[in-house]
Amino acid sequence: MKNHHYQTNVTWTGNTGEGTKDYRGYERSHDINVEGKHSILGSSDPNFRGDKSRYSPEDLLVASVSSCHMLWYLHLCTTAGIVVTAYEDTAEGVMLENNNGSGCFTLILLSPVITISDESLIDKANELHKEANKMCFIANSCNFPILHEAKYKIAAI
Known part of the structure; x- marks a missing residue:
């Protein structure tokens, strides 16, 4: 058997100024990156306060x-x-x-x-x-x- 390893970097980009002080006060936006590849713009599902233009x-x-x-x-x-x-x-x-x-x-x-x-x-x-x-x-x-x-x-x- 052989192990394969995968590494991603997920960075939250939704701080609107006060962090997570209030549930409704921050965005769920984040960037998903893998070295050498295009970024994927992520968020939560719109049902959970996410941005519908981004991938959940x-x-x-x-x-x-x-x-x-x-x-x-x-x-x-x-x-x-x-x-x-x-x-x-x-x-x-x-x-x-x-x-x-x-x-x-x-x-x-x-x-x-x-x-x-x-x-x-x-x-x-x-x-x-x-x-x-x-x-x-x-x-x-x-x-x-x-x-x-x-x-x-x-x-x-």
Whole structure:
């Protein structure tokens, strides 16, 4: 087994002058940085006093699951001889907020539209989502279901 390490820097940028003196007196804005990469502008979800123009941790979790699944799926298609020419996922996460303000995700639904070159391989292509889910690093780190409802198109020849 091999360990991989990831380092990020998160800097709160929402001090409006008095810090966290009052719950409503500060912004939830922050910058997410990884050395050598573009910054991600973060905030909390707008339901929790966040800036809707910035990414929330919840947005990033759903995007992480979606992108990890896609990368594994494309790899598995390559090794299975399925030519994918386009892949676009509209993923949705469902989070349950508890009465005390805590919460947890209860599921993520991936809904990719995938274009492949051979219509006879749709069933095989569809089966690979289960394998991609087993291989995805992020999915393996989640304690809630990750579901798939893929749609397929056939590439124009």
